[in-house]
Amino acid sequence: MTIEEGFPGQRMQVLPRPRVREALRLPGVSHLVVTDAGYFPDARNHGRRRSAPIDEAVVMLCVAGRGWCETSGGRFNVTAGEVVILPPRHPHAYGADKREPWTIWWLHLTGRDLAEFLDAANVTVEQPVRTISERYRVAALVSEVLTWMERDTTTASITAASGAAWHLLSLLVAQPSSGDxxxxxxxxxxxxxxxxxxxxxxxxxxxxxxxxxxxxxxxxxxxxxxxxxxxxxxxxxxxxxxxxxxxxxxxxxxxxxxxxxxxxxxxxxxxxxxxxxxxxxxxxxxxx
Structure with a gap:
């Protein structure tokens, strides 16, 4: 049995869907909108399977422990220091390792420029996992996103969260998939x-x-x-x-x-x- 959410010490914010639709029409924000974000420490039994695709990309940074993800391209192991990027509109699944459950920072993204970012970063269902050298910087950016989302859902906060997410994706583009x-x-x-x-x-x-x-x-x-x-x-x-x-x-x-x-x-x-x-x-x- 897996748990989708609910872990001691977690942080999680979800932008109301009507507000998401409004944000997608806002100048300066519509290019990239953070719809959900969170931090799950020692997420034992964490997992989710989406047979019906969603419109958002899912980005997860593993900072400790282990986990896995599945796409139509196969099953992939995830270890500390690796980022999972699951493209939108593709079925997927992911979960924590049973013996060494992961600690992850995560967010969901949408917006008119998202596809361009994913193409530039060479994100595909065949290569959803990559190793990065700037894990703490990426974690800090997700934390910044969360801080703004925890503040309120004003346009100012949504814009600031979008800016931090833009920075995060820019780092992923600047660091092509590695590990070989x-x-x-x-x-x-x-x-x-x-x-x-x-x-x-x-x-x-x-x-x-x-x-x-x-x-x-x-x-x-x-x-x-x-x-x-x-x-x-x-x-x-x-x-x-x-x-x-x-x-x-x-x-x-x-x-x-x-x-x-x-x-x-x-x-x-x-x-x-x-x-x-x-x-x-x-x-x-x-x-x-």
Whole structure:
């Protein structure tokens, strides 16, 4: 026998459905509306099966314990640090592990931009579970949603809850589904590039560290980051160059060297191609 709700220490809020319909017509809110949200600690015997699909997406963050979910794509185990995202209008089921019941933060979402978010995050019934590195940040955002919903159902509170949910989904889009070794290797390579902006790093080096051929590594990198390795590296270098131009009195040649370009003229050409102006002109621009 499973329990859908009712756990010691829980928090839960449900937006009245007439208010949901009103929110879906409000400017600035209709793009994403939180209809339900909650926190279930040590949710022993928790479970729900929806044979009739609902119009909302269900997002659950497991912060402790274990659980599972089922979609038409199969049955999936869920552990601490993983997020379950169940698309709307698909039958599904989920529940806590009998021996190690999960602790979850959860919310239901609807709105005109929801489908676009789910597509960008590559959410499907075949891949409803993903590992994230920012579990506490995600939990804090769900808690923020709950706090606003607990306050009242005014437009101001609904708008604030929507904003926190927007932030949460943005994080999920920014962190594509991971958990396999190849994805982790690509993430580590990107982190290495961010930490070594001023160094000359070849694609072949990164590929060798990931135990992949250069062509396979380059394809996986582009798929995961949305751009080729060299363009990603150039963006990192340009971002660092902007910081140095804005906050130091270093010469253009010195900045060029700091961000990994031995030839300051080539650096200036790359900077102009990115920003539409020379480094000197950028430094003279009024900002802020």
């Amino acid at each position: 070794e190849r994805s982790d290797s690509i993430d580590e390579a990107a982190e290495y590039l961010r930490a070594h902006v001023g160094e000359r790093v070849e694609v072949s080096q990164l590929a060798a560290a990931a135990n992949l051929s250069p062509s396979h590594f380059a394809a996986l990198f582009r798929q995961r980051l949305g751009m080729p390795v060299l363009r990603y590296q150039t963006q990192l270098r340009m971002a660092r160059a902007r910081e140095l131009l804005d906050h130091t009195s270093l010469s253009i040649a010195q900045i060029s060297e700091r961000v990994g370009y031995a030839d300051s003229f080539y650096f200036a050409r790359q900077f102009r191609a990115t920003h539409g102006m020379t480094p000197s002109r950028y430094r003279e621009e009024h900002k802020g």
